[in-house]
Amino acid sequence: MTALILGSTVASATEVEPHSYHLPSQPLAVSLRAVAITSGRSIVAPADLVNGKRAPSLDGDFTPEEAIAALLVGSGLRQRAVGIGLIIERETAAQDVSAEANGSDIVVTGSRIRGAPVASPVIRLDQEAMRDAGQTSLADVARSIPQSFGGGQNPGVGANVGSANGINVGGAATINLRGLGSDATLTLLNGHRLAYNGSRQGIDVSAIPLGAVDRLEIVADGASALYGSDAVAGVANIILRRDYDxxxxxxxxxxxxxxxxxxxxxxxxxxxxxxxxxxxxxxxxxxxxxxxxxxxxxxxxxxxxxxxxxxxxxxxxxxxxxxxxxxxxxxxxxxxxxxxxxxxxxxxxxxxxxxxxxxxxxxxxxxxxxxxxxxxxx
Structure with missing residues (x-):
């Protein structure tokens, strides 16, 4: 990663005096360099983050932190103090997850704390994404998930495959995250548990018509601490359309x-x-x-x-x-x-x-x- 080190003058750790700035709207890297030279503070900005971005005009007396905050408005970047220097970086992923959570309900959660962001990444496939991929059944969707192993309980598993790795149980299609077995992936319907089928402990997702599905949410990391031993490989939640008219x-x-x-x-x-x-x-x-x-x-x-x-x-x-x-x-x-x-x-x-x-x-x-x-x- 290429970084731009803007300014190198050592400043006192307690120096917070404001400086006068009269900067026009120009490339962000140029404005950051001007602030570094004027304030005497070292500013490190990765080139791939600031290239192609423009900073607004800046006119008035500001501390270095205030000046940089004004220049970064709307850029998706933020500043972080390290010693007496400042580093420019992207806004944290936790802030992005929190913003997204405010816009829509998340049924599958990895925490007992209401409203807490999910610790593991959530794979989210909605109806439109499934159809755009040419998938016409939930069985096709399950087989297309990279984290889902094609063994377990699925049609097409040959008789030469050991039953510990995979088996065809009456053509049932299940989600088998990480290849740990269909019984190690907790499969929910609208957040509710379903009974296993009659053999090998699996939930047949092909039994649910694709037309009734709103989206599929998957936590592809172990969640047994919250859900029990049937969630060692992860959790899949099939969410049906709620207010279809x-x-x-x-x-x-x-x-x-x-x-x-x-x-x-x-x-x-x-x-x-x-x-x-x-x-x-x-x-x-x-x-x-x-x-x-x-x-x-x-x-x-x-x-x-x-x-x-x-x-x-x-x-x-x-x-x-x-x-x-x-x-x-x-x-x-x-x-x-x-x-x-x-x-x-x-x-x-x-x-x-x-x-x-x-x-x-x-x-x-x-x-x-x-x-x-x-x-x-x-």
Whole structure:
């Protein structure tokens, strides 16, 4: 990092006398240099911070600190005293987080202190960001998160993978932060815990229609001190649209560019809002074909194996809230999911499915209810 050392005259530690300045609007580096020469104070300003920035005009009698504060107004920079010198630096990240927190509610928090900034960085993906990335389901979103390992409970995990590292449980898709296992990532819905599925302790995020999701917030660092052992890898909070008013119909289809795989998805989301509450309902149907190893060059040495299983699912979510009094609110989230899938592989070295093979079809149903009463003590 290149830094500009502006002024080198040693001044007394107790010298705070004001000096007279008559500086026009000019490049910030030039104005800082003038203040350093006039005041005799050493000022260190990284070149990448001050280059391209202009300082306002300065006219009057000021101490060095007052003069620099006036020059840095609106620049996003601040001064910090080190000994008898001054360093120019960016405004602290904590101030940025605090300013952002004042503008919108943050449901996932890493502190028990109300209003405290989150200690770990929060990954925030809203509906628009998901769709701009071409993701059409929460399963696609979970697999695209850099901190989320593709193992755990996810479709496409092969039978040759040890169950400690990954397994396909009926086509369920889970968030597996840091690869520590799906049961090490606490997955919440509107801040509420959900029951694990019937095997391997995971939350199937594909059971939630994307049309009902407002955003996904992830704390990708360990949070077990606050949430317990199921948050060793981090916390993911799926936040549904709260006050959606209208109807939205969606249809999507796609084919793999190399062939051998296709999918389709249809969805409908409707909601309404009244003075003391609101409700939203969303339904999604999706179907995709299987992808065989014969259809990809990197897997043809083991023919007849299903790389990605066929999936068919119906997902419904219903969420509502109603103010009972000025301080008491009732909320409830309901989920239903029905999914069919199949995995298979040949039982002979030649990979000939017509000679012998194993098929493992599965059908799963899940239902979840998460009611809550919220009391505002403020």
């Amino acid at each position: 209208g109807v939205r119909v969606e249809a999507e289809g796609g084919l793999a560019t190399e062939g051998g795989y296709s999918r389709q998805r249809y969805g409908m989301t409707a909601g309404t809002r009244w003075r003391s509450g609101g409700i939203i309902a969303s339904y999604e149907f999706a179907r995709s074909t299987d992808l065989l190893s014969d259809e990809r060059s990197f897997a043809r040495t083991r023919p007849g194996v299903i790389i990605f299983p066929p999936l068919e699912r119906h997902a419904i979510v219903l969420s509502g809230h109603q103010a009972l009094t000025d301080t008491l609110t009732f909320e409830a989230d309901l989920l239903f999911n029905r999914r069919k899938t199949e995995i298979g592989f040949p039982d002979n070295p030649a990979g000939d499915l017509s000679v012998s093979h194993t098929e493992q079809p599965s059908t799963s149903r899940s239902f979840a209810v998460a009611p809550a009463l919220k009391l505002d003590l403020a």
